[in-house]
Amino acid sequence: MQPRIAVTADDTDWRMPVGGPGLLLTVPSWGHWLRRPRLHVEATRPYLLRVMLGGQPLFWMRVDDWWDGCAWLRGPAKLAGAAPPITAEEARRYPDPGSPGWWAAWSRWWIHQFETSEPSLLHSGRWCLRPLQAVPVTKAQGYSTMPIIGAGVLPEPPCGLDAALRFPPFRAEDWSWAGPGVLPERSGGVIPLRAPSPEDDGRVKAWRKHARDGTLPPVLLTYFALAERWLVVDGHDRLHAALLEGREPPLLGLWSFTETPVREDLSTLFRQDGAMKAAELRLRARPGEVDAVNRSLLREHEPVQRLAVTRASPLRGAAAAWKEEVTAWRKGSGVEVSPDDWAAFVGELN
Numbered sequence: 001m002q003p004r005i006a007v008t009a010d011d012t013d014w015r016m017p018v019g020g021p022g023l024l025l026t027v028p029s030w031g032h033w034l035r036r037p038r039l040h041v042e043a044t045r046p047y048l049l050r051v052m053l054g055g056q057p058l059f060w061m062r063v064d065d066w067w068d069g070c071a072w073l074r075g076p077a078k079l080a081g082a083a084p085p086i087t088a089e090e091a092r093r094y095p096d097p098g099s100p101g102w103w104a105a106w107s108r109w110w111i112h113q114f115e116t117s118e119p120s121l122l123h124s125g126r127w128c129l130r131p132l133q134a135v136p137v138t139k140a141q142g143y144s145t146m147p148i149i150g151a152g153v154l155p156e157p158p159c160g161l162d163a164a165l166r167f168p169p170f171r172a173e174d175w176s177w178a179g180p181g182v183l184p185e186r187s188g189g190v191i192p193l194r195a196p197s198p199e200d201d202g203r204v205k206a207w208r209k210h211a212r213d214g215t216l217p218p219v220l221l222t223y224f225a226l227a228e229r230w231l232v233v234d235g236h237d238r239l240h241a242a243l244l245e246g247r248e249p250p251l252l253g254l255w256s257f258t259e260t261p262v263r264e265d266l267s268t269l270f271r272q273d274g275a276m277k278a279a280e281l282r283l284r285a286r287p288g289e290v291d292a293v294n295r296s297l298l299r300e301h302e303p304v305q306r307l308a309v310t311r312a313s314p315l316r317g318a319a320a321a322w323k324e325e326v327t328a329w330r331k332g333s334g335v336e337v338s339p340d341d342w343a344a345f346v347g348e349l350n
Contacts, residue, residue: 003028005115005122010130012306016157019250020103022130025111029124036313037123038082039233041226043312048322048349049226050315053077054119058193060326061227062345067144069185070227071172071345073326073335079194082121083234084113086217088206097214098250103131106218106252121222121233123311125256132221132253134158140186143175143228152258152307155223156188158230158251164239167195169335172344187228190221196240207241216242216249223255225310255308319349 010022027033039058042050047063057075064070094105107129114122140159178184197204210216219235232239235249242249315322323346330337337345 002115003031003033005111007111010128012128014128014130014306015154017133017135019098019131019133021100022128023107023111025114025122025127025129027114027122027124027127032118033120033122033124035119037121038117038119039121039222039231040123041224041310041312042315043226044315044318044322046319048315048319049312050075050322050325051224051231053079053082053193057325057329060322060329062347063227064344065347068176069172069174071170071341073330073337073345074167074169075329076333079236082193083220084117088210091210091217092215097216103218103252110220110252110254121254123256125311126259126306127254127256128306128308129252129254131218132158132251134161134248134251135188137183137186140188142184143187151260151305152309153225153228155225155253155255155308156228158190158221158253159186159188161190161239161248162243163190164192164232164236165196165243167192169333170330170337170341170345172341188230190230190232191224192232192236194236197237199240199244201237203237204241204244207238208245210238211242211245211247211249218250218252220252220254223253223308223310225255225308226312256311257306257308259304259306261304323349 005028006026008024008026010024012022012024038054040052042052046065047067049061049063051058051061054077056077058077058079059072059074061070061072090109094102096102110129114120135157137159141156173185175185207216216238217235219239220233221230222233223229224231230253233254239249317324326346329335330342
């Protein structure tokens with residue numbers, strides 16, 4: 001018998017807008033879960049990444065040595081088969097779209113897919129699966145422009161959903177600067193894993209009707225913590241259809257996380273004492289906010305801290321293999337890249 005995923009309610013305050021109740025998943029570390037997940041990341045120095053689907057690259061990414069930008073090159077992998085197609089019958093099966101029961105039903109649907117697909121999209125460990133709400137790009141956080149140090153990060157809410165309709169074969173970004181009237185790149189941006197279907201495609205047309213009817217199944221996003229981005233794993237056509245109808249699609253987020261005990265040191269005690277004093281002042285000014293204050297105090301006294309992480313395995317052959325791959329792929333695919341951008345992408349790698 002194959003080992004099953006253990007599921008519990010998610011009581012974590014992820015400090016971002018959510019669309020409904022979430023679930024915590026504990027994936028076993030034995031049986032078929034020992035296989036490498038279908039979607040996985042490989043990494044090597046200096047800040048070189050390769051995102052793989054099965055045995056082929058979806059894209060290669062390089063983060064600038066000074067951590068003020070990045071660039072990525074699309075690879076040969078096709079997203080087809082990463083997740084089973086959702087039928088129109090399944091889309092209408094669950095009543096009361098957007099309700100807690102509707103979200104719970106779709107979460108169970110996805111957990112079943114995770115358990116029965118081999119290889120799965122999940123690796124062993126802890127995961128969170130929960131509804132999300134997108135935020136306007138103007139309210140999204142900017143990049144820290146320094147490497148992440150620590151056990152993980154709090155996931156940023158998704159923003160810029162229309163980016164899923166753009167699929168450049170090569171893209172370079174500057175995280176610290178933009179032109180007049182234009183924001184720099186934001187954390188929580190969305191990266192599509194395949195090109196959008198044409199507007200007159202049959203599935204896009206069909207999903208547009210579901211978007212109008214309110215029966216559009218959620219789009220599955222997974223958090224790429226190493227780059228603070230969301231990857232569209234399933235639902236490119238559904239996302240496209242919703243945007244064509246001028247609506248925000250329902251979003252279901254998936255991310256791996258770590259759980260570490262909160263140290264009971266002086267800094268923690270000072271922080272908790274400060275939270276108690278702030279709560280007292282808040283209640284004096286607004287006595288009706290008891291529930292909100294209690295939730296805030298519970299958050300400050302959590303015994304564990306949960307942070308999103310992206311597990312990466314070593315890239316065989318290191319930087320030399322990465323450079324050889326991207327150079328060969330660019331030459332064979334004919335991707336056009338400016339000399340300056342390409343020089344920054346491959347750098348002085350050996």
